[in-house]
Amino acid sequence: MTTAPATPRLTVRHLTKRFGTLIANDDVSLSIAAGELHCLLGENGAGKSTFSACLYGLLQPEAGEIAIDGVKVELTSPAKAIASGIGMVHQHFVLVPSFTVLENIVVGTGSGPRLDMTAARSRILELSRQFGLEITPGRLVADLSVGEKQWVEIVKALYLGARLLILDEPTAVLTPQESERLFAIIQQLKASGIAVILISHKMNEVMRSDRVSVLRKGRLVGTVTTKDVTRDDLTMMMVGRPVAQVHARSKPGAGETALSFKGVSLAKGGRTHLKNVTLDLAAGEIIGIAGVAGNGQDELLEAVAGLVRPDSGNILLRGEDISVLSVHDIARRGAGYVPSDRFRDGLVSDFSIAENLILGQHWDERWRSGPFLDETATRRSAETAIASYSVMASGPDMLCGRLSGGNAQKVILAREFAKARHLLLCNQPTRGVDIGVIEFVHGELLRKREEGCAILLVSEELEDIFALSDRIAVMFRGEILGVFPRDEADITRIGPLMAGHAHGAAA
């Protein structure tokens, strides 16, 4: 990137957006050139989503102005944003599964009562050829792979005539190979003069942009040219302090086998979730499960926790077959379970921190006096947990629904770590939490490992898996396609397996 051309594609001046007393965007100014890949970087709650929602007309800023190609625009609705040439690919797919690709792209466009599908189809095919997006207009969206859905979303925005394309965390659901494809597509978009805003927190992606704007607590920390900075510089800008990347760790302990899967299979609703899974996990060992979401990781952990019963095979916890035991009995044998959706499965939002901390163990002698709950004991232990896990909360009585994602996660960790005497099942422990909390979770997991607990870790963030695991297992369509010691695992070996390529099958 040399200096920006005379009229930038997008100019934002002094944009401010408030929600009540919270200032989500505080005097943000930036400009983006035609054909530029501009990355928006920031922690959760830094204001990236608010900023892009203002650009797309979904929210109206209190102050500031926005100009496209030098012309000031009033973005009071998505219709205005589209008319101004702004397109957006949302973080979660906004598609109708029962419609065809064609119908999804065409709906809401055109004029008059007739649907001119022939003209639309040829325009779509032309767009997909031009930018290297492989889509088939006649297919049902429900039948598409995750990657293909993402290409449909991009064509949808281009079909509406986008000259500035906002991509909100587009790679969160993609395999590493699909992410590569996405960047190839972005190159094509840039070459045709389309400006791209990429919202991401993955550093390897951020480093491929032309410029980066870093947001922290609603304020623009700065806009930098990517090739002039390092990852550490950006992390420092984003978090506001240096972040320790490497945790000291001991050699993997050659502990005795804590958990073993013996040919575990599970099918549900006509789909295979687990296929002949055989795996041993030693005490004091962390095995990371790498894989694209929905390939059986959830079911693997749920089978151990007792939430689903495998169709065949056995699961042994310290030599005892637990595949027939209830959730309660398995938990009592020293297994903790951190579910992926913390507000749905991990907590009761309308219960206090103290109540959530004893959830599922309220029968325990420690919290009871006779038939009654011992409120003094629960409060005292909640205070201890709040202090030792540094939960930002007003006290044990605060409702969990009012905690931020990171603090809610800490409450779950406090409860499940206490339960996990021998085994800890961890599903997406760092999803949607800030770097500070990620550091904390990593530290706690390693501490738990040092204590001799066996840990089965599922994460879509490969960074988690690489940072923590002693061994890495790759799951695809319910099958474990490979297990590698950490020093032998790298992305070139893991990536193809995540897409199922070991078996020659397409993802």
Add this chain to the structure above:
Amino acid sequence: MIADLLETSIIISVLAATVRIATPILLAALGEMIAERSGVYNMGLEGTMLMGAFTAYIGAYYTGSLWLGVVIAMITGGLMSLIFAFMVITLKVEQIVTGLALNLLGSGLSIFWLRAAFANAGQTPTTPFFDTVPLPLLSDIPFLGPILFDQKILTYVAILLVPATWYFLFRTRYGLELRCAGENPKALDIKGLNVAARQYAAVIFGGLMAGLGGAFLTVGSAARFVPEMTNGRGWLAIVIVIAGLWRPVPVLLATLVFSFLDALQLQIQGIGVAIPYQLLLAMPYVCAILALAIRRSHSGAPAMLGIPYWRR
């Protein structure tokens, strides 16, 4: 005596009655299908139809015009569903509960108004009613002619609405947008289209059709209004939309099945077969429960049916 049912003239009479009985239910069901396709569950169909029946009657009585009565019934149905639409689309009140309230409103208001209008509610005056309009040539076709082409105009309207709603839903831009509102309203919203406007239009269309269906009951056949005379037809229409997979042709077929059972039981009663008539009366409803039990899964239902849309 059961053998009497196999006489050609009796078969024709049962089938012609089937088509006649189907008319108000088909009108209401097609309207409800459109509303549900946009994502809104109008459980207030029974009350809306009842008000349609009542206002058609009272309108025809005071104006002396059957067609004015029909127009008044449709306007009433439209207004009832406008109230409903405001409650569930704008205020986002729970749809099922609001629908139930609408039924109570229809039931109470029609009885109250009937008593206010006529001092002796037990003996209300009658109005004229629509005659059948045999279609030239077509009505002369043996067997089919008297069944399909010697009916009232509203019946022809109802049957023509089947291809019309199909064409609208699956061949027009507006139909695609309407279905999108029921499947994933956000997909419309982010293209800058107004979700609420489309849902309002769909719900009001449903109300117009329920009003029209109700009118058929009074000015179309009975010539007078009897409290609660819809007698579950609105509910049946809701069941039919589910049994008919939210598609016009299956909705028509489902309507005909229920109406045939109803026509059959009337005929059986008429002939005097020794089956308790209460049992026969229950047949369409037993069939409705069976249809729902068989169609357990809601496959084919709009994905966001009954769920109000919030932007964030």
